[in-house]
Amino acid sequence: MKQFLIFIRKEFAHVLRDRKTLLILFGMPVVQILIFGFALTSEVKDARIVIMDQANDPASQQIISKIEASRYFELDRVVRDHQQMKEALKRGEIRLAVIFPANFNHDLLHQHAAHLQIIADATDPNSATTLTSYINSIVQEYLADFDTTNNTSYRIVPELRFLYNPELKGAPNYVPGVMALVLMLVCVMMTAVSIVKEKETGTMEILLVSPFSPFKVIVAKAVPYLILSLINVASILLLSVFVLDLPINGSVLLLFAESMLFIITCLAIGIFISVKTNTMQVAMLISLMGMMLPTILFSGFMFPIENMPLPLQVFSNIIPAKWYYIIVKDIMIKGLGFGAIWKETLILAGTTVVMLVISLKSFKIRLS
Amino acid sequence: MSEAVIKTDKLTKRFGDFIAANEITFEVNKGEIFGFLGANGAGKTTAMRMLCGLSIPSSGKATIAGFDVYKQTEQIKKNIGYMSQKFSLYEDLTVLENIKFFGGIYGLTDKQIKAKSEQLIDQLGLQQEAKKLVVSLPLGWKQKLSFSVAVLHEPKIVFLDEPTGGVDPVTRRQFWDLIYEAADRGVTIFVTTHYMDEAEYCNRISIMVDGVIKALDTPRNLKDIFKASNMDEVFYELARGAKRSE
Numbered sequence: 001m002k003q004f005l006i007f008i009r010k011e012f013a014h015v016l017r018d019r020k021t022l023l024i025l026f027g028m029p030v031v032q033i034l035i036f037g038f039a040l041t042s043e044v045k046d047a048r049i050v051i052m053d054q055a056n057d058p059a060s061q062q063i064i065s066k067i068e069a070s071r072y073f074e075l076d077r078v079v080r081d082h083q084q085m086k087e088a089l090k091r092g093e094i095r096l097a098v099i100f101p102a103n104f105n106h107d108l109l110h111q112h113a114a115h116l117q118i119i120a121d122a123t124d125p126n127s128a129t130t131l132t133s134y135i136n137s138i139v140q141e142y143l144a145d146f147d148t149t150n151n152t153s154y155r156i157v158p159e160l161r162f163l164y165n166p167e168l169k170g171a172p173n174y175v176p177g178v179m180a181l182v183l184m185l186v187c188v189m190m191t192a193v194s195i196v197k198e199k200e201t202g203t204m205e206i207l208l209v210s211p212f213s214p215f216k217v218i219v220a221k222a223v224p225y226l227i228l229s230l231i232n233v234a235s236i237l238l239l240s241v242f243v244l245d246l247p248i249n250g251s252v253l254l255l256f257a258e259s260m261l262f263i264i265t266c267l268a269i270g271i272f273i274s275v276k277t278n279t280m281q282v283a284m285l286i287s288l289m290g291m292m293l294p295t296i297l298f299s300g301f302m303f304p305i306e307n308m309p310l311p312l313q314v315f316s317n318i319i320p321a322k323w324y325y326i327i328v329k330d331i332m333i334k335g336l337g338f339g340a341i342w343k344e345t346l347i348l349a350g351t352t353v354v355m356l357v358i359s360l361k362s363f364k365i366r367l368s
Numbered sequence: 369m370s371e372a373v374i375k376t377d378k379l380t381k382r383f384g385d386f387i388a389a390n391e392i393t394f395e396v397n398k399g400e401i402f403g404f405l406g407a408n409g410a411g412k413t414t415a416m417r418m419l420c421g422l423s424i425p426s427s428g429k430a431t432i433a434g435f436d437v438y439k440q441t442e443q444i445k446k447n448i449g450y451m452s453q454k455f456s457l458y459e460d461l462t463v464l465e466n467i468k469f470f471g472g473i474y475g476l477t478d479k480q481i482k483a484k485s486e487q488l489i490d491q492l493g494l495q496q497e498a499k500k501l502v503v504s505l506p507l508g509w510k511q512k513l514s515f516s517v518a519v520l521h522e523p524k525i526v527f528l529d530e531p532t533g534g535v536d537p538v539t540r541r542q543f544w545d546l547i548y549e550a551a552d553r554g555v556t557i558f559v560t561t562h563y564m565d566e567a568e569y570c571n572r573i574s575i576m577v578d579g580v581i582k583a584l585d586t587p588r589n590l591k592d593i594f595k596a597s598n599m600d601e602v603f604y605e606l607a608r609g610a611k612r613s614e
Contacts, residue, residue: 003475006468006472007473009463010458018460197578202453205452211475
C-alpha cells in the first residue's frame, strides 16, 4: 500500500508539473461552459410525441391527422390518461405532448376560441421551441382552412409549457454535454498518453522489472485522473449553479456517483488505448479522432440523435458519453432518481468491465 | 570457486518458428562482471528478458539468485536491478524525487531512502543538482544516476542493457568505475554492450551469434583462442558468419 501511495504521488508530480496540460485540464471546462451558449439550432424531424385527446371531436381529430401527416412528428400514441402522458415525458420517450381539452370543437364553434395545451420537454431548448412552433403552425394552418369554410374568424389559443426548463435556457442542454466531453477528454486522452509515455521513454520496462505489479502500475496511473476529474465535475457544477443559475434538481450524491462511474469508464478506455498503442502521437490521435469526435457527434448534445439516419442512430449506442449525457440530464435537470437511469448505469458499468478485462488481458500478453 | 548466482541450462525461447535464443547454457558467479555480447538481433535482449522474469522461456532451465525463472519471477524481481538502453529515469521529476520513487517501489523504508539518497548524492557529487529536474542534467550524469538508482535496493544482480550508448569515452570510464565499485560490494553485473573496449573491462564475456552462445571465456583467453590482438577482431571473427541481423 505504501508503495502504491508513493507511485500515486509520483503521478501527481507528473501532472502538476506539466503547466500546459494543467491549463488544459482545468481551463478547458471553464472556457467551454462559458462559451457554449451558442448551441446549434437545427431542424428537428420525426420527434416522438403523445397526444391526449379529451375532446375526441371533429376539430381535434382533424388537427391530429394533420400532425400525424407532418414529417416533423411521429405520433407515439393517443392517450386519455394524464398520468400516462406525464410518465412518457419523464422517461424521455417523447419530446412533446399536445392536449385537447374536452369541448374543443364546441368552444371553437360557439365561443370562437378554443384552448390547446402544448407541453414540451425543454431540456433541449432549441428543439423544444422548434417543435412547439411546428405544432403552432399546423394549428394555424387548420384555422385558416376553418375560417374560409365558416367565413368568420376563430381563434385557437395555444398554452405553452416548457417542462424542466421554463426559461428555455441553453445551459440545461450544454452543461451535461460539456461534462461528458471534458471527462472524456481528460480521462481517455490523458490516461492513454501518460501510460504510453512510460512505454516510449523506457521507464515502463523498469517498472515491469520491479516487484511492483503491472496491475498496480495501471491503477496508480489512473488514480490522479480520477481525482482531478472529480474536481472538474465539481467545478462545472459550481459554475452552472452559481454563474448560469442552473440548479441541480436531483441528488448531488447520485450525480457524483454516476460521474465517477463514467470517469472509470473513460479511464478504462484510456487504458485500453494505451495497451494497444506504442507512441504518444498515436495514442493522442486515437483518443481525439476515435473518442472525442464521436462523443461530440453522437452523444446527442450538439446534434439530436433522432434526426440521424437509422444506422447512425444504432451506432450512437456504443458511445458511452451518450448514456452519461442522458444520466446527467435526468438527474440534474429532470430531478429523477436512480430508478429512471438504472439501464444507462448498467450499460456504462458493462462497458467498463469489458474494457478493463480486455486491456488487462492484452497487457499480460505483452509481458510474456 | 564462488557460488553461481545466474545459472542457465539449455534456456530457449521460440516465437513461432523463430528461435530467438537457442539452448543457452552458462553460469555467472557472485561479484563477477559478465559481458553479454552479440550483434543486433543475435538474441541478447530476449535472453536478458527471460533472466529478468519479463519473458517466460519456451524450454530449458534457469535460476536467478537461486530463484526459478518459471515460478519465482516475483522473488527474482526483488533481487535484481535493471537499467535499459533507453534513459529510464523520470525527466520531469527531480533527482531526489526519482531516488525516492524507485526506492519506494522496491519497498525501502523512508529512513533507508533518506540515507541512500544522501550517500548517492555525495558519491556522484550531485549536491547542487539534487533538487533540479533530471532533464537538465548532462547525459553522462543521467547514466550514472540511472545506474545508482538501479542498485539502490542492493540487488544481488544488476542487468545493464547497453548502458553507455551515446556517452563519451571519459564518462564511460567513470561509469565503469561505478560498476567496479558495485562488483567489489559483491553485486553481480550482467552487461550487454557494443563497445569492445568495454568488453575488455569484463571478467568474462560470452558472444552470441544467431541465438546461440558461440564463445564464453575471459577476454584474454578469447584473444588467445582466436589469435586476435583485440576484442574487435574476436567479435568480428564470430559475428561475420551471422545469418540474422536487424
